[in-house]
Amino acid sequence: MAMVGLFWIAEGDVYVGAKPSGLAAGVRLTPEGVVALGDKQSAFYPWDEVRALTVEDAPVKSLKRQVGVLVDMALTVGLGGSDDAPAMTVRLARPESEETELTAYVAAATGYSQTEHDLSLTLLTHMTKGEATLRTTLAAMAEWGRAREGGSPRAADRERLLREWGGGDPA
Known part of the structure; x- marks a missing residue:
């Protein structure tokens, strides 16, 4: 399993945010469509019905956020504070319907780098350009995940992968 930008890739499965377990909310991207997972949002959206796909509220790393995470951990452990993830x-834009909002849990404890955040959003836009683009992109992500061992790559490698998968320059 590895995190690359806003994506969690576990073997051949690609998730937006953390891979859910049990009844937890999550979003899985498959060659057939977007799968909403979890107790309160279980649904399937075929790609031919998805006009746009984006993520909001993804935390971006900052010194203030990193300090806040440490304070929250101290409060949670020491004083019985909130342990909500x-x-x-x-957001899924679909033809002739209102946008659909799904929940995915954040995989990066201190947030995502601004570069990885932006490249991830570009990659999501790239996936909605058409079936050939989508299938090629998801196949490359899944293949990388199946071959990957040892956790998430370093930041520079994550950024390179996001650029490559998004159809941009891998440099």
């Missing part, structure tokens, strides 16, 4: 909103 941070979540982000995945």
Whole structure:
């Protein structure tokens, strides 16, 4: 399993945000469509019905955020504070219907780098350009995930992968 930008890639499965377990909310991207997972949002949206896909509320790393995470951990452990996992909103635009909002949990404890955040949003836009683009992109992500061992790559490698998968220059 590895995190690359806003994506969690576990073997051949690609998720937006953290891979859910049990009844937890999550969003999985498959060659057939977007799968909303979890107790309160279980649904399937075929790609031919998805006009746009984006993420809101994804935390971006900052010194203030990193200090806040450390304070929250101290309060949670020491004083019985909240242990709610941070979540982000995945928005699907579909023809002739209102936008659909799905919940995905954040995989990066201190947030995502601004570069990875922006490249991830570009990659999501790239996926909605058409079936050939989508299938090629998801196949490359899944293949990388199946071959990957040892956790998430370093930041520079994550950024390179996001650029490559998004159809941009891998440099």
